[in-house]
Amino acid sequence: MTVGIVLVSHSANLAEAAAELARELAGPATAVLAAGGTEDGRFGTSIDKIESAVAGADSGDGVAILMDVGSAVLTSKALLAELDDGGPEVRLVDAPLVEGAIAAAVTSSTGQDLAAVVAAAEQARGMRKL
């Protein structure tokens, strides 16, 4: 069992491509699910898509959600506020979507817990590239 990762973007394609990249780097042990766009295929965010991705990504060790901007963040926060106690443990991660997703997925694949996955992803925020 590993920590699940959910990627929320305004764009279904962006979320799915970022998830595909994270899955490629992390290997098969970690579930990385995309929740991009609206239910009717527009740009935007769907609380129902995020909720079902969280359910799909959870294997008992909790789920880390990474978002891009705007309504992706607000909708994820709204979902967190209404999730019942007793459901999967869910944390929102304050990190860049792609870099954070890779850090989270790889950390998860090593079997570390939700707090460690969130910390690794949030370190991506300050990681310099040049």
Next chain:
Amino acid sequence: MNVELCLAWMLRFSELVDAEADRLTALDAAIGDGDHGVNMRRGMQAAVAALGESPPETPGSVLVATGRALVSKTGGAAGPLYGTGFRRAGKALTDTELASAAEVGAALVAMLAGIQDLGQAAEGDKTMVDALAPAVSAFEASAGEGLAAAAEAAAKAAAEGAVATVPLQARKGRASYLGERSIGHEDPGAASTALLLRALAEVTTES
């Protein structure tokens, strides 16, 4: 406010959003992503449909059901913001069947708090808070004169608050990336919030 009046409020809000959808979208096209009117129309149509399918029995449950539909069906940032606001307002009314003006005022306070908790916007950031915060203050100041008078004061304050966003520079959302170029445009979220308070004033005056 009883359940019929609260339903009338939501129905009237939906009608005003529908009538003003093009204006809201045009405002959003200037500084946002140009979908606010379309999104709010879709969200409120879904809310009205949900209220028709399973009619709530209290004003609070009308607002909670409206919030749930808005957060699911709106699409943009307005969905979770209005959705959270309506649900917090509805929960503040608990299961009361006849809310006094003071209780409606407390619900509006809860709506504002919910929206600010979620969006982290303050007055002056050029958001819906710039219409809602003065409306809540005006409502509370006039609540002693009854629901219709308080709603009228709130509607006036919200409309003035929305217009007062024109010279502001956006500090939240997509518009904040525009910097000074966001100045000179009315905030679409403040404009739709003004419609929400106008709807309340209209239905309470008629009742």
